[in-house]
Amino acid sequence: MKESCLVIAGEKSGEDHAMTFLPELIESLPDVQFYGVGGSRLESMNVELMYHLKDFSGIGISEVLSKIPFYYKALDEIVLQVKKRNTKTAILIDFQGFNLKLAKKLKNLGVNVLYYVAPQAWVWKPWRSKVLEKNVHTLFTILPFEKEWFRNRGVTKVKSVVHPLMIEYKNELQDIPNKNIADLDVRALKLLVLPGSRNVEVSTLKPIFERAIKLLLEDGIKIELGIVKSESVRSEHYDSDLKYQFDWASTDLAKALKWADISIAASGTVTLATGLFHLPTVVCYKVSLFTELVLNLLVPYKGPASLTNIILGKMIFPELIQYRADRYNIAKHIKEMISSPKQYDTIVEELKRTESLLTGDDFSVSDYMKNVIKNG
Secondary structure (H helix, E strand, O other): OOEEEEEEEOOHHHHHHHOOOHHHHHHHOOOEEEEEEEOHHHHOOOOEEEEEHHHOOOOOHHHHHHOHHHHHHHHHHHHHHHHHHOOOEEEEEOOHHHHHHHHHHHHHOOOEEEEEOOOOOOOOOOOHHHHHHHHOOEEEEOOOOHHHHHHOOOOOOEEEOOOHHHHHOOOHHHHOOOOOOOOOOOOOEEEEEEOOOOHHHHHHHHHHHHHHHHHHHHOOOOEEEEEEEOOOOOHHHHOOOOOOOEEEEHHHHHHHHHHOOEEEEEOOOHHHHHHHOOOOEEEEEOOOHHHHHHHHHHOOOOOOOOHHHHHHOOOOOOEEEHHHOOHHHHHHHHHHHHHOHHHHHHHHHHHOOHHHHOOOOOOOHHHHHHHHHHHO
């Protein structure tokens, strides 16, 4: 039987992270069959998909709860395939709720679990560090402070990697256009809409973003509008009565970020990308009232929500959470940014520090994983 390796990338951001090491890993192991959960990018590399990521991703406790039967069935099917194929190595990428449960099952089967993108246990559930130490062969962290945090809580095998976005956009980050809005009196504002990579995100946030844009247009602000669309989101969620001059696929995110003056974005990995590309951004996050109640009761973390703000250690991007994520607040923050070129320039200068703070250990992730797959 052909040697195999399980890969679980249950969300779009996880698949994007995988692209920073998986192509090289697959090329170096032509005799290994990679299979599991992912999207079209993994499928294009002949990763055999048991489930497509568009069926996996969820946001908020209420949506995840509704999918529990699906997730348990998927866990059983994946474990069955691991046994059938006698798989000895698994690469689990982010998607912590599902992947931590899977890691326990895989450990019991003697599978070496390579966990890429540490769960944000420093936000809530710090006890997850014990779960990781017990069930994971190696934990890969992508934020600069995480390696020490997990080591201090008993996780012995931790590797800090340069953030995947730094690898994915290595070439594009070399020539970022100078961002300024001093000439908005003679040209339109280039406004980029980044509504997320999940169906529920886009269906919830995009209409709010567009209502804010309409307020700006009613105030006489000239706008050139662009949007980045995710392949994991159903096309009907992108229907709009607004005219978008530019429409990018998620694979062309860097082009969109270089083009824009300002963006409105769903909270997530993309808000770190906007920071790396020096793009002032209004960050929005909205979940169900039930999810909000549970998070307020259980999560002690009270710091920033967006990754750029977390990395920089200050609130550079406005964060509009829950009821504050409405058209009036979004429009207000955009008008504040464009009314003062000096304030805008200050934000851009702060964002230029982001790249220098995303450091990691000096090693090859693909070579490390190859060694585990071949030698255990």
